[in-house]
Amino acid sequence: MYKTPCSRLSGVVGVSLKQLIQNVPHCNQTARCLIQLHKRDPSRWLTYQHLNFLKRQYVTKNNSELHQRAAQKAAPCPTSVEERDDNGVERRVQRIPTLDPVLTDNVSSSENITSKAPPGISTSEPYDDAAVREDSALCVVGAPKETPHVHVETDEAREARLDRQWKQLKVDGAQLPDIYAQLAKIKLTALVVTSAAAGYAMAPVPFDPVIFVVASLGTCLASCSANSINQYFEVPFDSNMNRTKNRPLVRGQISPLHAVSFALACGVPGVALLTLAVNPLTGFLGGLNIFLYTCCYTPLKRHSIANTWVGALVGAIPPVMGWTAATGCLEPGALLMGGFLYCWQFPHFNALSWNLREDYSRGGYRMMSVTHPGMCKRVALRHSLGLIGLSTVAPALGVTTWTFPVISLPINLYISYLAFVFYRRGDRSSARKLFFCSLWHLPMLLLLALTCKKPRGGPEEAAAPALALQS
Amino acid sequence: MAATAAAGLLTRGAFGAFAHRAPRSLTALKTRQCSSELATERDEKTKRSPFRPAASTTHDWIGPPNPLSNIRPIVYHVPENESELERRLRHLRQETEDWNHNFWTKQNISFSQEKEEFIFSQLNRKGLTMRDEEGRRRSLNSEEMAVFYKRFLDTNRKRHGDYNREWYRRNFTITLLMARVALKQMWTTVTERYNRPNTSS
Numbered sequence: 001m002y003k004t005p006c007s008r009l010s011g012v013v014g015v016s017l018k019q020l021i022q023n024v025p026h027c028n029q030t031a032r033c034l035i036q037l038h039k040r041d042p043s044r045w046l047t048y049q050h051l052n053f054l055k056r057q058y059v060t061k062n063n064s065e066l067h068q069r070a071a072q073k074a075a076p077c078p079t080s081v082e083e084r085d086d087n088g089v090e091r092r093v094q095r096i097p098t099l100d101p102v103l104t105d106n107v108s109s110s111e112n113i114t115s116k117a118p119p120g121i122s123t124s125e126p127y128d129d130a131a132v133r134e135d136s137a138l139c140v141v142g143a144p145k146e147t148p149h150v151h152v153e154t155d156e157a158r159e160a161r162l163d164r165q166w167k168q169l170k171v172d173g174a175q176l177p178d179i180y181a182q183l184a185k186i187k188l189t190a191l192v193v194t195s196a197a198a199g200y201a202m203a204p205v206p207f208d209p210v211i212f213v214v215a216s217l218g219t220c221l222a223s224c225s226a227n228s229i230n231q232y233f234e235v236p237f238d239s240n241m242n243r244t245k246n247r248p249l250v251r252g253q254i255s256p257l258h259a260v261s262f263a264l265a266c267g268v269p270g271v272a273l274l275t276l277a278v279n280p281l282t283g284f285l286g287g288l289n290i291f292l293y294t295c296c297y298t299p300l301k302r303h304s305i306a307n308t309w310v311g312a313l314v315g316a317i318p319p320v321m322g323w324t325a326a327t328g329c330l331e332p333g334a335l336l337m338g339g340f341l342y343c344w345q346f347p348h349f350n351a352l353s354w355n356l357r358e359d360y361s362r363g364g365y366r367m368m369s370v371t372h373p374g375m376c377k378r379v380a381l382r383h384s385l386g387l388i389g390l391s392t393v394a395p396a397l398g399v400t401t402w403t404f405p406v407i408s409l410p411i412n413l414y415i416s417y418l419a420f421v422f423y424r425r426g427d428r429s430s431a432r433k434l435f436f437c438s439l440w441h442l443p444m445l446l447l448l449a450l451t452c453k454k455p456r457g458g459p460e461e462a463a464a465p466a467l468a469l470q471s
Numbered sequence: 472m473a474a475t476a477a478a479g480l481l482t483r484g485a486f487g488a489f490a491h492r493a494p495r496s497l498t499a500l501k502t503r504q505c506s507s508e509l510a511t512e513r514d515e516k517t518k519r520s521p522f523r524p525a526a527s528t529t530h531d532w533i534g535p536p537n538p539l540s541n542i543r544p545i546v547y548h549v550p551e552n553e554s555e556l557e558r559r560l561r562h563l564r565q566e567t568e569d570w571n572h573n574f575w576t577k578q579n580i581s582f583s584q585e586k587e588e589f590i591f592s593q594l595n596r597k598g599l600t601m602r603d604e605e606g607r608r609r610s611l612n613s614e615e616m617a618v619f620y621k622r623f624l625d626t627n628r629k630r631h632g633d634y635n636r637e638w639y640r641r642n643f644t645i646t647l648l649m650a651r652v653a654l655k656q657m658w659t660t661v662t663e664r665y666n667r668p669n670t671s672s
Contacts, residue, residue, distance in 0.1 A: 169531035169545065232646075236571050236638065240541045240579070252533035252543060256642065257649040302635050357613070361620035362582045364631040370620045428613060 169252050179248045183231055183259060184224035184266070192223045192318045198446040199322025199337045202399060204456055208326075214277045215325035219318055221270025222286040228263035229294040232256055237302075241359045274325075282325045289317045305368045305375075312345035333399045339390050340445065346383035347419050348438035350376045354422075354431035377423040380434065384419035387445070388412045394449065404452035408445060415441050540575035542568065556655065560648040567641045574634055582623060589619040 196219040200212055231238065231249050235256070238244035248254055254262075267290055275283025293314045300307035316338035323334035353360065353369040354376065360367050368376040391408045394400045418437050422430040532546040545568060547561050593611055594601060603609055624631075 165535040166532050166546075167534075169533050170529075233639070233642070235642075236542065236575065239536060239543065240575060245536070245541065250543070252545070255649065256646050257653065260646055299635070299639075302631060357617060357620050361623050362579065364578070364624070364627065364634075366624060370617070370624055373614075373617050373621075426614065 171254055171258070175253065179253050180262060182248050183228045183262060185227040188227065189220055189223040193220050195341055195446070196318040196322035198450065199319030199334065200326045201450055202333065202337055202453055203323045203326035204333070204454065205326045211278060211325060214273060215282065215322065218270050218274035218278060218286060219321060221266045221273065222290055225263045225267030225270060226290045226293040228259050228266070230298050232259045232263070233294070233298050237363050241363050243356070243359070278325045279328045281328065281330065282321050285317055285321045285324065289314055301365050303366060305366055305371060308346070308349060308368055311349065312342045315345050316342035332397050336390065336394060336397055336399055340387065343383040343386040343390060344438065344442050347380040347415060347434055350380040351422060351431045351435035351438065355428050373426065377426055381416070381419040381423045384416040388416065398454055400449055400452040401454055404449060407452070408448050411441055411444055537572060539579060540572045542572045542575055544568065554655070556648065556652055560645065560652055563641070563645055563648065567645065585623060586619060
């Protein structure tokens with residue numbers, strides 16, 4: 001669901017994550033492009049470039065029709081070069097056209113499959129460099145010819161290349177940390193922990209670093225467990241969608257039993273930690289969240305559009321958990337923090353899913369963007385406006401000072417404006433703009449709320465500390 | 472309808488219609504489909520089939536995603552003293568893999584064919600040809616395609632629902648069997664180690 005860049009994490013955590021990604025020998029396509037980007041401009045690699053890369057990914061998806069057309073032409077080179085870089089829809093589409101009666105040259109199209117499929121697959125395999133260089137060399141040979149490309153590779157060479165792509169199904173100990181990171185969707189987990197930490201920080205109690213660390217750890221473990229079970233359930237669907245086809249279970253790097261064991265090894269200690277070391281309410285919320293995500297949201301994705309609302313609830317619970325970890329009870333302030341996340345989810349997810357409609361439809365996912373496009377846009381707009389309302393309610397509940405609705409108004413108005421444009425136009429570019437806005441909007445909103453946090457103590461002290469915090 | 476008829480042709484043995492069009496992918500499909508029949512002969516099989524390595528005795532092999540179904544084929548290893556439980560597990564996994572492959576092949580093929588037909592009919596309605604003056608294919612914008620995506624989901628609703636239920640059932644059973652096999656292996660290792668000092672003394 002989230003494609004939030006880990007550049008959002010500040011400091012050491014972000015840097016170590018980047019190193020983690022860079023150290024993976026056969027990292028997935030996303031990371032490879034990241035590395036290429038970083039090499040280009042290392043001074044800016046933690047911030048703008050990552051967003052830029054995400055834009056690039058969307059731009060190529062936007063041009064999927066173009067690539068489809070290009071596949072009909074004689075030279076396979078441009079498309080196979082682009083396939084190496086992109087994770088877009090065009091690779092999948094190019095595999096299928098063989099059986100398409102509309103295509104003119106069926107024999108060459110069949111060769112399309114075997115010549116195109118390996119570049120598509122091999123980018124995620126360790127031998128991809130050799131295979132892709134081979135393919136581009138073949139393309140160079142094939143390109144000058146006038147006729148639709150003649151397959152130059154001999155049968156033995158092709159067999160050898162395909163054989164290299166077979167791998168033994170055994171667990172490689174050295175890769176296990178990276179596999180676990182992918183299984184647990186570490187970036188999404190980091191975002192969840194950040195929102196829980198924000199909930200903790202906003203609670204009007206003295207800051208206890210020990211409880212803070214324990215609560216964050218417990219939330220992290222619970223999130224890892226939920227994400228692993230989610231991937232365990234969705235193996236065949238993930239293998240058919242471009243965004244998710246490089247996951248460890250899809251690639252067979254670990255067995256399903258291993259994934260379930262990992263989930264149990266994370267989930268049980270995580271919930272136990274929250275229940276025993278923090279408080280039972282937080283532990284209950286953690287367990288509830290795991291249940292909602294794995295047993296409600298994941299199966300619902302294929303049955304009904306209600307999955308989006310359940311997913312928004314799943315995203316809203318971590319800040320509530322953070323607050324209850326601090327105070328020990330469910331207060332209106334906790335629900336307000338949850339409300340921010342809940343409302344934010346809709347413009348974020350609806351905009352993201354707008355441009356993935358084809359993949360969702362082919363994969364059999366029932367999303368609002370596919371089945372009820374009008375509702376999708378309306379809901380995104382409605383909840384963007386809801387963010388403004390919630391920001392105004394915050395000082396009334398005593399969570400923040402009255403400065404907060406004022407200084408958060410610009411960003412809230414901006415996201416509402418983009419949601420309005422998306423509502424009216426409903427095209428790919430407006431969806432993309434709204435999605436990218438939502439990526440920086442949430443951290444900014446939480447940060448502003450933190451700076452405007454209502455100081456504890458009498459109202460006469462309220463003005464001075466608030467000013468001190470903001471300066 | 473043409474799409475369902477075409478999809479129906481993709482059952483084992485009935486490849487005639489596609490043979491002349493897609494020889495390579497056909498071979499891939501055929502090899503893929505025949506894998507479960509070969510499963511029982513895996514022990515004696517030393518000759519390499521076109522796209523897969525020989526089954527080793529220690530580990531399974533996993534291959535690249537199939538171009539049609541995007542499911543990765545697995546060549547299962549058969550240990551020397553395979554127990555009944557392990558044999559059941561291996562057969563269930565092979566069968567599930569084939570079943571998954573069939574479903575997704577049908578799904579992907581019918582999706583792309585219906586999509587082509589939809590584009591064709593929409594362009595016809597507008598009075599346009601499939602290719603424009605420069606010979607490039609015309610495509611519809613995302614709003615027009617959304618009609619097709621919604622229709623595809625709605626018409627296949629029951630089929631998807633049945634597949635989901637069956638997939639969850641199979642996934643659970645496989646994992647449960649794997650757990651039983653793993654526990655049994657652990658138990659035999661522990662008892663062997665326990666018995667060995669007694670017999671050697």
